[in-house]
Amino acid sequence: MKNISIWQDTVQCDNYAVLEENLDVDVLIIGGGITGCSTFYQFKDDKRKVALVEKNRIGSGASSRSSAKITFLQEDIYTKLTNIFDRDKAYLYYRASKEALKIADDIVSKENIDCDFKRSKSYLYTLDPLNIKKIEKEEKLLSSFGEKTTDIKKLPNGMRVESCFYVNNTYIFHPLKFIREIIKKSISDNHRVYENTKIIKIEKVNDYYKCYTTSNIISAKTVVFALHYPYFLFPYLMPLKCYLEKSFLVCSKVKKEYDFNAINIETPLKSMRYYDNHLLVVSSSCNLAFASNSRKMVKDLEDNTDITNYDYVWSNYDLMTFDHLPLIGFIDDNLILATGYNTWGNSNGILASVIIKDLINNKYNIYKELFDPKRGFNKQKLINYPLNIFSSAYSFIDSKINKNKAFYNGNPYFTKKDGKSIAVYKDDDGVEHIIYNRCPHLKCSLVFNEVEKTWDCPCHGSRFDLDGKCIMGPSNYNISYK
Numbered sequence: 108m109k110n111i112s113i114w115q116d117t118v119q120c121d122n123y124a125v126l127e128e129n130l131d132v133d134v135l136i137i138g139g140g141i142t143g144c145s146t147f148y149q150f151k152d153d154k155r156k157v158a159l160v161e162k163n164r165i166g167s168g169a170s171s172r173s174s175a176k177i178t179f180l181q182e183d184i185y186t187k188l189t190n191i192f193d194r195d196k197a198y199l200y201y202r203a204s205k206e207a208l209k210i211a212d213d214i215v216s217k218e219n220i221d222c223d224f225k226r227s228k229s230y231l232y233t234l235d236p237l238n239i240k241k242i243e244k245e246e247k248l249l250s251s252f253g254e255k256t257t258d259i260k261k262l263p264n265g266m267r268v269e270s271c272f273y274v275n276n277t278y279i280f281h282p283l284k285f286i287r288e289i290i291k292k293s294i295s296d297n298h299r300v301y302e303n304t305k306i307i308k309i310e311k312v313n314d315y316y317k318c319y320t321t322s323n324i325i326s327a328k329t330v331v332f333a334l335h336y337p338y339f340l341f342p343y344l345m346p347l348k349c350y351l352e353k354s355f356l357v358c359s360k361v362k363k364e365y366d367f368n369a370i371n372i373e374t375p376l377k378s379m380r381y382y383d384n385h386l387l388v389v390s391s392s393c394n395l396a397f398a399s400n401s402r403k404m405v406k407d408l409e410d411n412t413d414i415t416n417y418d419y420v421w422s423n424y425d426l427m428t429f430d431h432l433p434l435i436g437f438i439d440d441n442l443i444l445a446t447g448y449n450t451w452g453n454s455n456g457i458l459a460s461v462i463i464k465d466l467i468n469n470k471y472n473i474y475k476e477l478f479d480p481k482r483g484f485n486k487q488k489l490i491n492y493p494l495n496i497f498s499s500a501y502s503f504i505d506s507k508i509n510k511n512k513a514f515y516n517g518n519p520y521f522t523k524k525d526g527k528s529i530a531v532y533k534d535d536d537g538v539e540h541i542i543y544n545r546c547p548h549l550k551c552s553l554v555f556n557e558v559e560k561t562w563d564c565p566c567h568g569s570r571f572d573l574d575g576k577c578i579m580g581p582s583n584y585n586i587s588y589k
């Protein structure tokens with residue numbers, strides 16, 4: 108069984124150089140996931156100088172770990188948006204999501220990109236009789252938007268459901284093939300990509316930004332934060348405004364592959380799609396604050412899905428907003444943020460790229476207000492603000508309690524050296540791996556992810572390999588013990 112995603116296992120993105128000089132660019136894109144790479148693509152034929160920097164490898168973040176659907180059927184999002192705002196806002200988000208699909212389709216056909224991009228019907232279902240009304244409500248809303256929906260009682264793979272409908276013309280794809288190809292198509296002398304290059308500090312100087320890597324400075328007129336979870340606190344106080352959701356995904360071989368994708372409306376989540384004779388299932392989703400026991404999460408997934416025999420198991424995180432809308436737009440002069448996709452970042456990340464280009468070009472975009480990261484309070488935000496502060500405090504305290512040896516059966520174990528907390532993990536070959544057990548981002552204690560053999564921060568989602576290299580999340584530093 109592999110602890111990487113089926114996408115990471117089947118595609119290697121090309122290698123790009125580390126930045127080894129100072130740069131002067133018009134646009135700097137920070138982050139080489141679906142958002143950053145799609146934005147880079149949007150500037151392909153632009154005369155301005157553009158650089159994309161990625162702190163690890165291109166496509167190594169959340170984008171390489173999703174279930175890779177591109178769909179506008181996103182649980183009961185339109186009902187939720189109607190409840191929080193009104194039907195008009197829900198409709199605008201529907202339009203935006205449909206547009207995202209068209210942008211993706213246009214890119215794939217225009218550039219002739221081989222990324223297993225396929226049309227696939229999206230199903231929304233429930234297994235709980237108490238949720239039938241919710242399904243009906245979402246379907247009614249979509250019909251009122253002009254979308255054709257069809258009711259059914261069984262999924263195409265034979266799975267019985269209490270209530271379900273599907274929509275046509277949504278997509279599934281291979282996210283890393285997509286990312287790899289759009290980067291290849293967009294690179295030129297004026298448009299460069301750098302890997303293993305992290306931005307650790309940004310300073311505003313007159314009408315440009317000085318962006319510091321560990322050894323160089325990039326001066327940029329406009330900076331795009333496409334880094335999933337921004338490492339910085341200011342100016343946007345991210346840790347207070349959003350929370351992270353963690354889920355596990357498994358892939359198991361199946362005799363027959365179906366070309367539909369489905370998601371249910373209740374907890375536990377069971378989201379499905381097929382790829383290359385595998386069934387991919389997402390389950391066990393919860394707020395990161397309550398997700399420190401990976402072993403239990405995978406056990407819950409097995410219980411929820413009846414899948415115990417799988418070839419791949421991995422986890423993914425996404426940034427959730429309290430009003431279910433992404434954060435795409437200016438957070439300061441010429442400083443643009445795109446994140447908060449609520450687990451729908453393939454479509455929203457691709458859409459963000461077009462919005463970002465319009466913002467940079469000072470061109471009107473109909474979705475500018477809808478996704479404005481500086482949008483005001485609504486009742487949902489007011490309720491969730493204190494809850495989020497509580498869950499952050501909970502995860503901080505919980506990370507300390509999880510240090511007891513019984514939880515991990517003595518491997519890893521925790522101790523102190525030179526006054527610093529360290530953790531030691533002995534692998535199957537008896538080799539000891541030692542790390543500093545503090546996340547460099549905001550100093551939370553790390554918990555050990557026994558399923559993927561990584562050190563995970565329960566507060567803001569930074570993840571480190573056994574030897575302390577940061578492989579995901581907001582931390583800009585490793586925790587290797589020297």
Ligand SMILES: Cc1cc2nc3c(=O)[nH]c(=O)nc-3n(C[C@H](O)[C@H](O)[C@H](O)COP(=O)(O)OP(=O)(O)OC[C@H]3O[C@@H](n4cnc5c(N)ncnc54)[C@H](O)[C@@H]3O)c2cc1C
Nearest residue numbers: 138140141142162168169170173174175176306451452453
């Ligand atoms: C379980 C699960 C299933 C999902 N399935 C779907 C799905 O089916 N469909 C869908 O639409 N969405 C899905 N999503 C959501 C989707 O995976 C994400 O929203 C999306 O991948 C986010 O893309 P991104 O480009 O913003 O982030 P990322 O892919 O994480 O890219 C950000 C990049 O920025 C880099 N970076 C960070 N800090 C710095 C720095 N300081 N300097 C340089 N680089 C930096 C990171 O290394 C990273 O590579 C799912 C999410 C989860 C949790």
